[in-house]
Amino acid sequence: MSADSLQTVAIDLADRSYDILIGPGLLSDDRHFDGLPKAATAVIVTNETVAPLYAQRLKDRIASRYGQVRVIALKDGEAYKDWASLNLIFDDLLGAACDRKTVLFALGGGVVGDITGFAAACYMRGVPFVQVPTTLLAQVDSSVGGKTAINHPLGKNMVGAFYQPLRVLADLDTLDTLPDRELAAGLAEVIKYGPIADDAFLGWLEDNLDALWARDKAALAYAVKRSCEIKAWVVGQDERESGLRAILNFGHTFGHAIEAGLGYGEWLHGEGVGCGMVMAADLSVRLGLIDAAYADRLTRLIERAKLPVHGPALGADRYLELMRVDKKSEGGEIRFVVIDAPGRASVRPAPDEMVRAVLAAHSG
Amino acid sequence: MSADSLQTVAIDLADRSYDILIGPGLLSDDRHFDGLPKAATAVIVTNETVAPLYAQRLKDRIASRYGQVRVIALKDGEAYKDWASLNLIFDDLLGAACDRKTVLFALGGGVVGDITGFAAACYMRGVPFVQVPTTLLAQVDSSVGGKTAINHPLGKNMVGAFYQPLRVLADLDTLDTLPDRELAAGLAEVIKYGPIADDAFLGWLEDNLDALWARDKAALAYAVKRSCEIKAWVVGQDERESGLRAILNFGHTFGHAIEAGLGYGEWLHGEGVGCGMVMAADLSVRLGLIDAAYADRLTRLIERAKLPVHGPALGADRYLELMRVDKKSEGGEIRFVVIDAPGRASVRPAPDEMVRAVLAAHSG
Known part of the structure; x- marks a missing residue:
């Protein structure tokens, strides 16, 4: 080189x-x-x-x-x-x-x-x-x-x-x-950086997803570099995950529940995150933070990346139980990373019934 | 109180x-x-x-x-x-x-x-x-x-x-x-601070060993406080054990070999350290760093603290093998904490034959 x-x-x-x-x-x-x-x-x-x-x-x-x-x-x-x-x-x-x-x-x-x-x-x-x-x-x-x-x-x-x-x-x-399935799993974490930190990057991904799928080195280099830069910017402000850094877990609370509920290894981590982002985006819509069109746009990109957008039928009770033991929960209260606006995220709780509605729409 | x-x-x-x-x-x-x-x-x-x-x-x-x-x-x-x-x-x-x-x-x-x-x-x-x-x-x-x-x-x-x-x-x-045997084991780590960092503290211990054995609270309070102060001073200069801090392991290289060689739990850690200090002091004498009278004085105090001053018969080969796997060794070279002068220590290697002479004199 x-x-x-x-x-x-x-x-x-x-x-x-x-x-x-x-x-x-x-x-x-x-x-x-x-x-x-x-x-x-x-x-x-x-x-x-x-x-x-x-x-x-x-x-x-x-x-x-x-x-x-x-x-x-x-x-x-x-x-x-x-x-x-x-x-x-x-x-x-x-x-x-x-x-x-x-x-x-x-x-x-x-x-x-x-x-x-x-x-x-x-x-x-x-x-x-x-x-x-x-x-x-x-x-x-x-x-x-x-x-x-x-x-x-x-x-x-x-x-x-x-x-x-x-x-x-x-x-x-x-x-x-790298097998296609694992490339897709990696794309889930790349896509994540758009909604939480850089709306322009989401647009770039929509334009370059085909090149990434073709494993074009220049496209991959930019995607990896931009992802690392954004993550470094977030982590640099919060090395020990006390606050801001938690936004990096967008899609992870639902995703971890899927991985744990099926037994680790059934779904890839990135697959859980991909589907989890769909759920977390829907939760953001239901909380009144973003409009449904933005959640749909994100869901379409996740689908184009050949990631699952529908979770397994664990049952809402089991999902909630698994999310409560997640280490991001505090005192039994589940904390979700939600999109506040395109390119901006925060962490907040949500009513159980709203989470159940999300799960009813996107799993089973 | x-x-x-x-x-x-x-x-x-x-x-x-x-x-x-x-x-x-x-x-x-x-x-x-x-x-x-x-x-x-x-x-x-x-x-x-x-x-x-x-x-x-x-x-x-x-x-x-x-x-x-x-x-x-x-x-x-x-x-x-x-x-x-x-x-x-x-x-x-x-x-x-x-x-x-x-x-x-x-x-x-x-x-x-x-x-x-x-x-x-x-x-x-x-x-x-x-x-x-x-x-x-x-x-x-x-x-x-x-x-x-x-x-x-x-x-x-x-x-x-x-x-x-x-x-x-x-x-x-x-x-x-606390059982007497465990009190003695604790005294080993207290005694350690004299030869490596504070010769006056060694004198204080010679004067107050009976009070410590009687579990006199004022004597214990001073011994604990002074030990913590000295350790804090050493650690404060070298939190991650790259250099100076290693002197806190005086007696530990030999002591760990004894503990590991007999199987953990046979000797208490402090008993290994007590005996290990006798060996390390003798090594310091053989290296020409201190005179035999100082090593004898330290050995007498260790004896008065009801600690073993003679190691088990593991055989010199086994001692050396165990010390080589100790995490303070580097590239297979054993590094010993030795007394440079009363109240001052350093870390250095020693010829195998000299270590064998120490083991012959103080174990078996």
Whole structure:
């Protein structure tokens, strides 16, 4: 790749600042690894799907910086984002006598990123890690914000930490091997940034969805960059998720309930978010915040992105129960991210009967 | 208690600053809980030994601040500082739909404090917690520094986080029920502060050891306060343990090897540290840093504190292997905290043959 096709988003977090590099060919050029700390050992944590595709390529890039490069390939899927997988990493690190300078590389999607980030946060109370996201969702969502976690049988992402990577390398070439269903799931998180923060970006997405579907690198680069910029702007004002940052969870309250209700892994996270955005937009209409035409416009874009717009028949009681245990609820009150106006969102409660009406219209 | 018998050590960590309150009667006076955040739920994490002694007393103090106060009594002992206990806490919190404002109270010794602190660090990526240490070791050691962790079969404290409490309440009355063996274990960490940071404090301890053994509240208050002050001074300069802070591990490299080699729980942590200090002092002599008379003086004080000064017969190879996997080792090189001069310590490597000579003299 030529140097000028490389995009960079700088994440400013004082002594934990880092860069997100976005572009094709990142895993084919040693220079993008310059400046990472040297150590006796690096450990690439990946999964069984991604390992045969990209583990060797990454290993080749970093072999000169580390005496030993280990590869841990976890089983693929949200169902494996659990204690057992986390312990596999700890067992390997301790079995190989890895010290606290060991650098972890998360090579894969959001599951690999979240679990590797959490392992890095906890191993010996913190070792450095680098993110190499290979899905669109991970490139736009996990790259910014420092959220790491594993799931618990009673809730998603319930055990985790805020922990920042040293660098994020979003190689757009890795999206060439991404299944369509996962590309769609990533688009859900991209689309999200329109209604909550940038109405013009929603328009851009309507114009460029076909190019994104064709995996056009320039279109992808802009979508990833703009998503990371918006997320960084939001997170920069609220690193620990006390207020504003919660708007990033647009569609997630309903979405998490769908994921948990079906059992993790049945729907992809982005699919839950896509459908959840339809529900949250409808809730916004019912709360009198936006007109139905805007919710319809958003729903059409979500449909064009080949995402589900109708939720499974869990029953309204079960949806409400699952949303109440969500970690964004407070004292049993569910807090929904709603659209206040095109490009602006806030967090607020809603009457149960209104939520039931939304669920009746968009699930079952 | 009268207000003026209350000692306070202020820990200055910007937005994570907190106070350590030290004195008798803290668990009998609501005022010491003023200013803690209110929430729907508080959870007291304790163990089966401490629960019948103090859980109700703590519950009575905080019942007015929380709609619900839950008590989780873990099994007692270092052997239970593991994933299974940590998950018991998460299971309980999620089963009760505890939200991210839930306040955890760690009521017990170092094991309870470490595991509760780590649970607080991870639950929903961080909930507030308060330490109520009921052992001398926990009062002087866990009160400052924000270290939380659980053990792994391959190493002690290998999985954890740096996470600060909202407040520490060190009620000296709780030491009245502390077994002698555990009082001695706590004295090991108190004694440590003399050789590494305050030679005058070593003299004070030689003069006041009998009063400490008699659990004299004034003597205990000074010993706890001075220990916390010294630790805070060290940690304040090096919160994340990159350099100076490592001197707090005086005696710990050998001590951890003893604990791990025998299986956690056989020796108390403080017993390992006591014996480990004897070994580390001898190593300092062999490195030509201090004279043998100072090491003898320290050994006599450790003996007077009824701590072991001779390690188990693990064999030198096993000691070295265990110390190499210790998280303070780097690239397989063991780093020892040694005394440079009375009241001053540093971290350095030592030749294997010298370590073997120390082990030959003080173990087996």
